Amino acid sequence: MSRSTLALSLLCLAAASVGLSAGPAGWMAPWHAVQRLVDGDVIVASLRAPRVGLAALVGASLGLAGAVMQTLLRNDLADPYVLGLSGGASVGAVVSLLLLPAVPPGLLAAFGAGATALLVRGLAGAPYDRTRLLLAGVTLSSLLTSLTGLLLILAPEDRLLRSMSFWLFGGMGTPRVSLLAVPAVLLVLSFSWLVSRAERLDRLTMGDDVATSLGVDVPVTQRYVLVWAVALTASAVAVGGLVGFVGLIAPHAARRLVGAPHRAMLPATVLLGAALVMGADTVARTAFAPRELPVGLVTAGLGGPFFLSLLRRVST
Amino acid sequence: MSAVAAERIIVEDVVRASGIAVGWNGRPVLRDINLAVRPGERLALLGSNGSGKTTLLRVLAGLAAPLEGELRWRGTSLPKGGARCRVVGYVLQAEAPVHFTVRQVVALGLGTDGPLSTPQAAHVARVLADEGLTELADRPCSTLSGGEWQRAVIARALVAEPALLLLDEPTSHLDPARRAVLHERLLRLRDQAVVLATHDLELAALCERVMILGDGRAMFDGAPGDVLTTEALQVSLGVRVRRLDDPQGGPALFRVVGLAPKVMPREDA
Numbered sequence: 399m400s401r402s403t404l405a406l407s408l409l410c411l412a413a414a415s416v417g418l419s420a421g422p423a424g425w426m427a428p429w430h431a432v433q434r435l436v437d438g439d440v441i442v443a444s445l446r447a448p449r450v451g452l453a454a455l456v457g458a459s460l461g462l463a464g465a466v467m468q469t470l471l472r473n474d475l476a477d478p479y480v481l482g483l484s485g486g487a488s489v490g491a492v493v494s495l496l497l498l499p500a501v502p503p504g505l506l507a508a509f510g511a512g513a514t515a516l517l518v519r520g521l522a523g524a525p526y527d528r529t530r531l532l533l534a535g536v537t538l539s540s541l542l543t544s545l546t547g548l549l550l551i552l553a554p555e556d557r558l559l560r561s562m563s564f565w566l567f568g569g570m571g572t573p574r575v576s577l578l579a580v581p582a583v584l585l586v587l588s589f590s591w592l593v594s595r596a597e598r599l600d601r602l603t604m605g606d607d608v609a610t611s612l613g614v615d616v617p618v619t620q621r622y623v624l625v626w627a628v629a630l631t632a633s634a635v636a637v638g639g640l641v642g643f644v645g646l647i648a649p650h651a652a653r654r655l656v657g658a659p660h661r662a663m664l665p666a667t668v669l670l671g672a673a674l675v676m677g678a679d680t681v682a683r684t685a686f687a688p689r690e691l692p693v694g695l696v697t698a699g700l701g702g703p704f705f706l707s708l709l710r711r712v713s714t
Numbered sequence: 715m716s717a718v719a720a721e722r723i724i725v726e727d728v729v730r731a732s733g734i735a736v737g738w739n740g741r742p743v744l745r746d747i748n749l750a751v752r753p754g755e756r757l758a759l760l761g762s763n764g765s766g767k768t769t770l771l772r773v774l775a776g777l778a779a780p781l782e783g784e785l786r787w788r789g790t791s792l793p794k795g796g797a798r799c800r801v802v803g804y805v806l807q808a809e810a811p812v813h814f815t816v817r818q819v820v821a822l823g824l825g826t827d828g829p830l831s832t833p834q835a836a837h838v839a840r841v842l843a844d845e846g847l848t849e850l851a852d853r854p855c856s857t858l859s860g861g862e863w864q865r866a867v868i869a870r871a872l873v874a875e876p877a878l879l880l881l882d883e884p885t886s887h888l889d890p891a892r893r894a895v896l897h898e899r900l901l902r903l904r905d906q907a908v909v910l911a912t913h914d915l916e917l918a919a920l921c922e923r924v925m926i927l928g929d930g931r932a933m934f935d936g937a938p939g940d941v942l943t944t945e946a947l948q949v950s951l952g953v954r955v956r957r958l959d960d961p962q963g964g965p966a967l968f969r970v971v972g973l974a975p976k977v978m979p980r981e982d983a
Contacts, residue, residue, distance in 0.1 A: 594827070595827065597822060597826065597827050597828065598827065600814065600818070600822055601822055603812055603813075603814075604809065604812055604819075604822070605809065605810070607775075607777050607804070607806060608804075608806065608809065610776075610777055611775050611776070611777065611798070611799075611802060611803075611804040612798075612799055612822060612823060612825050613794070613795045613796040613797065613798045613799055613825040615794070615795075653813060657813075657814075657815070657818075658812070658813035658814050658818075659814060659818055661829065
């Protein structure tokens, strides 16, 4: 394990233990929190731990999805939602809240994200072309965002507007532990697949012709990477709503820390993404306690300045 | 010649194209191209912009299939996966630099998955030294000059020791000194067959064989002394060229002195 990976793992542990220690009523020492977790204390073990786990999963999944989406599209500004996934997820969520108020909106949101990705891929047509894919994604995303807005305006209940705005910025509830199994398994599978093909992803960043001439089966690799990225994003959206900026920031920060090769960058991205959302969620839960902020507001608050500095760097 | 001897000669060709047509979207740009290149042999493709040099190189690299005719690498088709790097190394005309370091880029040329083994890392270091890149090895490629980046991608193509090296306008970004170094480097390649697309007439004159593309076909094909004549260059490239032969038998020098009469822009145009 390299020094950077070790440092990031420690950062993750620190974010997790702070997350376990912090609550609306105040802080406790992290070792007390760990002790209470081991003792099976209701607040720490049943309420905070699943929440911290959820934040870690959402951050790691979005980070990983963002990293490979940037590779796939050869675009530094790509994020997990860039192919219209956020628009599709929003429509799914708002339809779910309207028609099935008893069911959490995540399921239809994930379905909306996945369906949008398929539609964008279909609209972009063959052969695979990054610019067409991006343009189709951006266009469909704005169409679906306006549809979401229309549904919200025409909806009869104010309650919908409130729960929807919470969801749109990445409102996380306290999940059942069993609910985390699917995103966790997906994260492990996709991470193993992607890291084991890290050098092919490296070759892919040098362009399709170079990658092909260096032995990469480009269409097959691209297809799998797209499927993993969409699945990771949809699963993160299903359990955590739309958490912005993590998928953009985590890969960039990881590249700066450990370099661009995927074999080091992907693990670093996963750890950073997890640490970032765990930290942001702790702030979201405690900053205005007893009121809770959507975690996306906090990640966007951190991500906005980073994104602007990146834009400046790209343009100069 | 016995059948066995004939077969041996065919297999010795690193790449052999028989009557191939190449093009885009099913539309041919070049037809009836025949070529065979052996180890240590260099073939220069000349031609005006749009004459199909890059299209032909992409087909020879296995990136696109010929529209018709037969193409073989060492008597067979290209292998799949990383083994392909040991058959063909391809250097594109204008490749955007990446975030990796020079060493990482060169290592990716091996075509293998997973971290490098110790012998592989030593081999990469040796190639970096051979190509004069040791000092740049740990620099990010995005900070290199055009010529340094060009050398890095040539090293990436050479690291797997491919039987066939394809170079698309290798001297286009180079200053005179770097150009001279590249000319000399190409002459030192003894094991590889090289096919290069270029506008550089002096570089073409260094090769064993020159093919001038134009009018959708190979207009001239043969030894540089026979092909790089003022008449042929006038007809195929539309330029008037003064050729200065080396009295000591070295490659000729060329000076473009103007456009050929038939393509001179008319006053009233």
